[in-house]
Amino acid sequence: GQNIDQPTEMTATEGAIVQINCTYQTSGFNGLFWYQQHAGEAPTFLSYNVLDGLEEKGRFSSFLSRSKGYSYLLLKELQMKDSASYLCAVLDSNYQLIWGAGTKLIIKP
C-alpha cells in the first residue's frame, strides 16, 4: 500500500531551527508537496520538489531524496506564527495526492 510517515508533533524554540521529516512509499512519484495549516484554517502551499536536492524559499527550505523516499522541511529563525501543522503529500504515478497525517509544530518563547 501507499504510505506517508511524518512525526505527529514537534516542539521548538522561537528563533531556532527545526527540521520536519517525511518518508514515503508510493506507487510512482510525480513530486512532493509541503503545506502549512494553521488551526481552523485552510492548508496553504509551501513547496514542491520533484528533483533531488534542496529548494530554498526565504526562511523555509525543502529537501528531497527520491532514492531514499525521504524529504524534510527546514524552518529557520522560527517565529511564533510558525506554530501550525505541516502536511507532506506525494503525487503518485496516477497524479493522486497521498497525504501524511501532518506534524503539529509548537513554538515556545
Added chain:
Amino acid sequence: ETGVTQTPRHLVMGMTNKKSLKCEQHLGHNAMYWYKQSAKKPLELMFVYSLEERVENNSVPSRFSPECPNSSHLFLHLHTLQPEDSALYLCASSQGPDRNTEAFFGQGTRLTVV
C-alpha cells in the same frame, strides 16, 4: 483570503437532516476536490471533478452526494449522516487533476453530526 470559498464554516446537523456544503473558486481552475479531514489522520480524498465531470469517487458512502454544476462551483449534499462523519470538510481546486500543480484549499466546513 484564498481564491476558494466554502460555506458554511460551521454546521451542526442531526442524523435525519439534509444539508449541503458549497464551494466556489475564482481561480479559473479546471479541477475541484472534496476532502475529509479528521483529527490526526491524513486528508481523505472523497471526490474529484475535472471540467465538471466526476473523475474519481473513492468508495465514499452514498449519504455523501457531490454536484458540480460548472467549473467554479462544487456542492456536497449530505443526508442521514452518522456521528463518525463529523470532521472538517475541505474543498480544493487546481489547474487539473493530472498535473503537478499545487492545490488551493478553502477554509473548510466544520461538520458536527449529533
